Amino acid sequence: MGMMGSAWATLLARGLMAAFMAVYVLRARRLRAEREAVVSLVPEGATLRRVADLGAPIGVQMALEVGAFGLSLLMAGWLGVTTEAAHKVAIDVASMTYMAASGIAAAATIRVGNLRGAGDLRAARQAGFAAYWLTFGFMGTMALLLILTRNVVPYVYITDPQVVAQAGTLLLVAALFQVSDGLQVVGLGALRGLEDVKVPSVVALLAYWAVALPLGYFLGFKLHMGAPGVWTGLLVGLTIVAVVLLLRFRRETEPEFASRPAAAEEPATV
Incomplete structure (x- = not known):
C-alpha cells in the first residue's frame, strides 16, 4: 500500500x-x-471559554514549532535526496531523546499547577527548577552520547555511506540542539502550570519564524553551509526560546510573588 x-x-x-x-x-x-x-457532560459556557483561553495559545505555539521543523525538512529537501535522508535520520534520533524531556515537562505542568493552585508558589518554583535540572542532566548526557556515537547510530536507519556521513555531521549539531530543545519544552510545561500560555506563543513566533528559519536559510543557502546551516538556525531559535522561558518562569515565581497572600492570587483550575 x-x-x-x-x-x-x-x-x-x-x-x-x-x-x-x-x-x-x-x-x-x-x-x-x-x-x-x-x-x-455538557460544560458551561464559562468553562468552555476558560479551556479555550488556555488551549488556543498552546495550540498556536505547537503549530508554530511543528511548522518550523516541517519547513526545515523542506529546506533540507532542496539540498537533495541524500541531505533530506540525513536530516530525517538526525531529527528522528533527536526526537527520541526529546520524548524524555517532554515527559518531564508534562510532570512539571502537573506539579507546578497543583502547587500554585494550593497557593504555595515557592514549592511550585522548586518543582519547576527540579524539572529543569532533570532535563539538563538527561539531555546533557544524551548529547555526550550522541557525539561519541554519531558515526554509528545512523546505521540503525540506513547503510548508504553518504547519508551516514551527513547524518553524523548533523548529529554533532543535534548534540547541542537537543539540550536547548529539552529546556524549552520544560519551560513551556512549567509556565503552563502557572497558566502562562500567551507569552510563550509570541516567543515561539519570533524565535522560530523571525530568527531560526531566516537564519537557517541564510547559513544553509547563502553561505553554502548546507543542512548544518539550517540546523544551526534551529539551534539558535531553540536556545532563544529556552533562555527567554527560563527567565520568565524565574520572574513569575520570584519570592516577592510568593510572599503575597494566597487570596490575592487568581484561583487556578487544575
Missing part, C-alpha cells in the same frame, strides 16, 4: 489510543471520585 499504508496505520494507532484512553477514564477505580463529581 506504500505511503497510504503508513497513513492508515497512523490513523488506526491514534484511534486505538483515543479509545483506550476513554475506556480508562470511564472505568478506572482511581478516577471514580472524579466521575461521580460530574453533574453534566
Whole structure:
C-alpha cells in the first residue's frame, strides 16, 4: 500500500489510543471520585471559554514549532535526496531523546499547577527548577552520547555511506540542539502550570519564524553551509526560546510573588 499504508496505520494507532484512553477514564477505580463529581457532560459556557483561553495559545505555539521543523525538512529537501535522508535520520534520533524531556515537562505542568493552585508558589518554583535540572542532566548526557556515537547510530536507519556521513555531521549539531530543545519544552510545561500560555506563543513566533528559519536559510543557502546551516538556525531559535522561558518562569515565581497572600492570587483550575 506504500505511503497510504503508513497513513492508515497512523490513523488506526491514534484511534486505538483515543479509545483506550476513554475506556480508562470511564472505568478506572482511581478516577471514580472524579466521575461521580460530574453533574453534566455538557460544560458551561464559562468553562468552555476558560479551556479555550488556555488551549488556543498552546495550540498556536505547537503549530508554530511543528511548522518550523516541517519547513526545515523542506529546506533540507532542496539540498537533495541524500541531505533530506540525513536530516530525517538526525531529527528522528533527536526526537527520541526529546520524548524524555517532554515527559518531564508534562510532570512539571502537573506539579507546578497543583502547587500554585494550593497557593504555595515557592514549592511550585522548586518543582519547576527540579524539572529543569532533570532535563539538563538527561539531555546533557544524551548529547555526550550522541557525539561519541554519531558515526554509528545512523546505521540503525540506513547503510548508504553518504547519508551516514551527513547524518553524523548533523548529529554533532543535534548534540547541542537537543539540550536547548529539552529546556524549552520544560519551560513551556512549567509556565503552563502557572497558566502562562500567551507569552510563550509570541516567543515561539519570533524565535522560530523571525530568527531560526531566516537564519537557517541564510547559513544553509547563502553561505553554502548546507543542512548544518539550517540546523544551526534551529539551534539558535531553540536556545532563544529556552533562555527567554527560563527567565520568565524565574520572574513569575520570584519570592516577592510568593510572599503575597494566597487570596490575592487568581484561583487556578487544575
